[in-house]
Amino acid sequence: RQAVAIPLAVKLSPFFSAMGRMVRELDEAGADGFILFNRFYQPDIELGDPLSMSDSIHLSSSDEALLRLRWLAILRGQVELTLAATGGVHTFEDALKMLLAGADVPMMASALFRNGPEHVASVLAGLERWLEEREYVSVEQMKGSVSQANVKDPTAFARSNYMQMIVN
Numbered sequence: 163r164q165a166v167a168i169p170l171a172v173k174l175s176p177f178f179s180a181m182g183r184m185v186r187e188l189d190e191a192g193a194d195g196f197i198l199f200n201r202f203y204q205p206d207i208e209l210g211d212p213l214s215m216s217d218s219i220h221l222s223s224s225d226e227a228l229l230r231l232r233w234l235a236i237l238r239g240q241v242e243l244t245l246a247a248t249g250g251v252h253t254f255e256d257a258l259k260m261l262l263a264g265a266d267v268p269m270m271a272s273a274l275f276r277n278g279p280e281h282v283a284s285v286l287a288g289l290e291r292w293l294e295e296r297e298y299v300s301v302e303q304m305k306g307s308v309s310q311a312n313v314k315d316p317t318a319f320a321r322s323n324y325m326q327m328i329v330n
Contacts, residue, residue: 163192163193164192171193171195171244171246172196172197173197173199173200173248174198174200175202176199176229176233181233182236182237182240185240185241186240186241194244195245195246196237196243196245196246197246197247197248198229198230198234198265199230199248199249201248203219204220221275221276222249222250222272223252224250224251224252227247227250227259228250230247230248230249230250230263231247232263234247234260234263234264235263235264235310236310237264238263238264238306238309238311239306239311239312244267245265246268246269247267248269248271251269251273252270252273252276253285253288254286254289254292255288257285257289258288258292261301261304261305261306262305262306262307263308263309264305264306264309265305266305270282273285
């Protein structure tokens with residue numbers, strides 16, 4: 163960290179067995195931000211003749227947001243660094259959920275590839291409308307309000323809740 167003067171954000175994959183500890187160590191090492199989560203290029207096999215590897219890119223969908231939401235909600239308030247979410251942000255509702263869970267920055271790429279840069283204006287309009295309808299004065303006021311630290315039942319974010327979900 164001492165080698166650079168610019169802000170340092172670390173983008174990690176979700177495949178760490180101790181994500182909370184990893185993020186805490188990055189925070190202690192001086193990172194300014196953490197980005198949840200990197201999507202790796204995943205080639206496919208084309209079964210035609212001849213067999214070959216496919217180089218197509220699969221864009222994200224809103225369904226990918228769930229993993230990010232969980233970790234944002236857990237990490238919010240546990241570390242000092244800026245939290246950003248990438249992957250699964252397509253609509254104003256997706257961006258809103260990221261902010262409510264604890265993101266400082268919801269990032270968007272696939273939606274812009276699909277809809278063009280003008281899509282940002284509709285996402286911002288939706289966010290503004292939602293905030294006004296609920297009388298929020300700023301994004302900062304609502305950010306993290308549904309994080310693990312701020313909900314009635316914080317066990318909703320715990321692994322033990324998994325068994326309860328599949329039994330009910």
